[in-house]
Amino acid sequence: xxxxxxxxxxxxxxxxxxxxxxxxxxxxxxxxxxxxxxxxxxxxxxxxxxxxxxxxxxxxxxxxxxxxxxxxxxxxxxxxxxxxxxxxxxxxxxxxxxxxxxxxxxxxxxxxxxxxxxxxxxxxxxxxxxxxxxxxxxxxxxxxxxxxxxxxxxxxxxxxxxxxxxxxxxxxxxxxxxxxxxxxxxxxxxxxxxxxxxxxxxxxxxxxxxxxxxxxxxxxxxxxxxxxxxxxxxxxxxxxxxxxxxxxxxxxxxxxxxxxxxxxxxxxxxxxxxxxxxxxxxxxxxxxxxxxxxxxxxxxxxxxx
Amino acid sequence: xxxxxxxxxxxxxxxxxxxxxxxxxxxxxxxxxxxxxxxxxxxxxxxxxxxxxxxxxxxxxxxxxxxxxxxxxxxxxxxxxxxxxxxxxxxxxxxxxxxxxxxxxxxxxxxxxxxxxxxxxxxxxxxxxxxxxxxxxxxxxxxxxxxxxxxxxxxxxxxxxxxxxxxxxxxxxxxxxxxxxxxxxxxxxxxxxxxxxx
Numbered sequence: 001x002x003x004x005x006x007x008x009x010x011x012x013x014x015x016x017x018x019x020x021x022x023x024x025x026x027x028x029x030x031x032x033x034x035x036x037x038x039x040x041x042x043x044x045x046x047x048x049x050x051x052x053x054x055x056x057x058x059x060x061x062x063x064x065x066x067x068x069x070x071x072x073x074x075x076x077x078x079x080x081x082x083x084x085x086x087x088x089x090x091x092x093x094x095x096x097x098x099x100x101x102x103x104x105x106x107x108x109x110x111x112x113x114x115x116x117x118x119x120x121x122x123x124x125x126x127x128x129x130x131x132x133x134x135x136x137x138x139x140x141x142x143x144x145x146x147x148x149x150x151x152x153x154x155x156x157x158x159x160x161x162x163x164x165x166x167x168x169x170x171x172x173x174x175x176x177x178x179x180x181x182x183x184x185x186x187x188x189x190x191x192x193x194x195x196x197x198x199x200x201x202x203x204x205x206x207x208x209x210x211x212x213x214x215x216x217x218x219x220x221x222x223x224x225x226x227x228x229x230x231x232x233x234x235x236x237x238x239x240x241x242x243x244x245x246x247x248x249x250x251x252x253x254x255x256x257x258x259x260x261x262x263x264x265x266x267x268x269x270x271x272x273x274x275x276x277x278x279x280x281x282x283x284x285x286x287x288x289x290x291x292x293x294x295x296x297x298x299x300x301x302x303x304x305x
Numbered sequence: 306x307x308x309x310x311x312x313x314x315x316x317x318x319x320x321x322x323x324x325x326x327x328x329x330x331x332x333x334x335x336x337x338x339x340x341x342x343x344x345x346x347x348x349x350x351x352x353x354x355x356x357x358x359x360x361x362x363x364x365x366x367x368x369x370x371x372x373x374x375x376x377x378x379x380x381x382x383x384x385x386x387x388x389x390x391x392x393x394x395x396x397x398x399x400x401x402x403x404x405x406x407x408x409x410x411x412x413x414x415x416x417x418x419x420x421x422x423x424x425x426x427x428x429x430x431x432x433x434x435x436x437x438x439x440x441x442x443x444x445x446x447x448x449x450x451x452x453x454x455x456x457x458x459x460x461x462x463x464x465x466x467x468x469x470x471x472x473x474x475x476x477x478x479x480x481x482x483x484x485x486x487x488x489x490x491x492x493x494x495x496x497x498x499x500x501x502x503x
Contacts, residue, residue, distance in 0.1 A: 042341065153339065153340045153343075154338070156336070156338040183334070184331075184334035292476075293475035293476045293477060293478075294474075294475045
């Protein structure tokens with residue numbers, strides 16, 4: 001699973017297709033062809049292609065919940081803004097030696113991080129073996145000596161890694177989908193486990209939700225575990241939080257300069273992401289914290305604020 | 306009144322089983338995840354416990370069946386759920402660290418925590434059929450109505466828990482609430498001595 005790009009509200013297909021034209025130039029829906037389809041243990045895994053891009057989807061109306069897309073001519077480019085925002089984690093910790101990614105999707109994040117950080121150990125946890133196959137066959141993802149894919153539930157892996165006393169300098173949570181959230185991976189207890197799994201100065205980056213009542217609950221839950229965090233919003237929302245003290249915006253800005261050349265190859269500027277760093281709280285602080293005992297994340301996600 | 310309380314107990318028991326089954330998924334998820342294996346393990350344990358419970362309930366109905374004893378079964382099922390509240394988390398913590406495999410870890414956990422209450426709940430339907438049936442001619446009719454009530458209760462327990470209760474209450478609060486209902490229903494039935502109509 002992987003967080004998808006929620007380019008528009010679910011029902012607003014017309015608006016959505018209009019938006020898509022801006023997000024992905026030339027991605028006219030009529031030209032989209034289904035090139036691969038399989039039913040996994042968890043879902044349908046679909047691969048669509050048009051003249052310029054290839055996308056992984058878990059639903060038939062692929063323009064709503066695209067999990068991952070690659071530019072066929074320039075596969076290095078990051079087509080989704082959320083993946084660019086996730087890389088903002090590197091402004092807070094520019095040289096993570098050990099990285100954990102929960103949710104493979106099309107493998108864009110691990111592929112990009114591998115290119116940026118050739119010496120980093122990257123562990124990717126993916127529950128669905130079909131997603132791994134498709135990422136390898138259609139999206140150019142491949143494991144290497146320092147990149148391992150673990151086929152397991154994300155939370156079960158986090159607990160196992162804690163028992164093994166492992167630590168990560170960067171943990172990316174990308175296991176949420178616009179349609180379904182693994183509720184046990186959006187609770188205070190889970191985030192406490194994630195924080196314990198971070199090395200000193202370690203950073204967590206989470207691709208999460210930008211609308212619905214879940215926004216409030218998710219915000220107060222992250223706040224209760226990590227204190228202040230950077231909240232990056234576009235159509236998606238990315239949370240960047242630290243295990244210890246959150247680096248200042250000046251430090252982030254300083255680190256971002258290291259990535260000017262690397263990010264321009266990926267199709268964006270470090271400044272565009274830095275401009276979205278925000279520590280303000282624009283949520284209802286009285287919202288109920290999500291816990292293992294209380295985690296109706298999917299119900300909240302279906303309710304408007 | 307006598308028949309109504311039989312149906313009420315069977316219907317409530319159906320509600321109870323399915324609500325607990327859904328919450329079992331919640332309780333196991335932090336430790337074993339919510340992969341298809343974990344749900345498979347939970348459903349297996351519940352189905353197995355119910356099937357054996359039916360067998361035991363039918364057998365128990367052979368000797369001196371009474372409404373009071375049926376109510377006691379309901380109370381035992383509720384009491385057997387108490388360890389889930391008291392020892393659930395420490396047990397899951399131990400089992401998940403001892404058994405890495407999500408399949409057998411969740412199977413064993415679900416069996417230890419939920420087999421007994423579900424087994425006893427399964428005893429209720431066949432036992433209640435025995436109390437309802439007066440003659441052979443109407444046996445199928447009564448059994449059909451009882452299955453209806455019990456399975457309808459299960460449907461209600463499923464939808465109420467998954468759509469609404471989890472939105473307002475914590476998992477343990479829902480379990481406590483249900484234990485309260487079982488306790489009230491069981492004690493009331495025991496306390497008010499109904500006479501069989503036939």
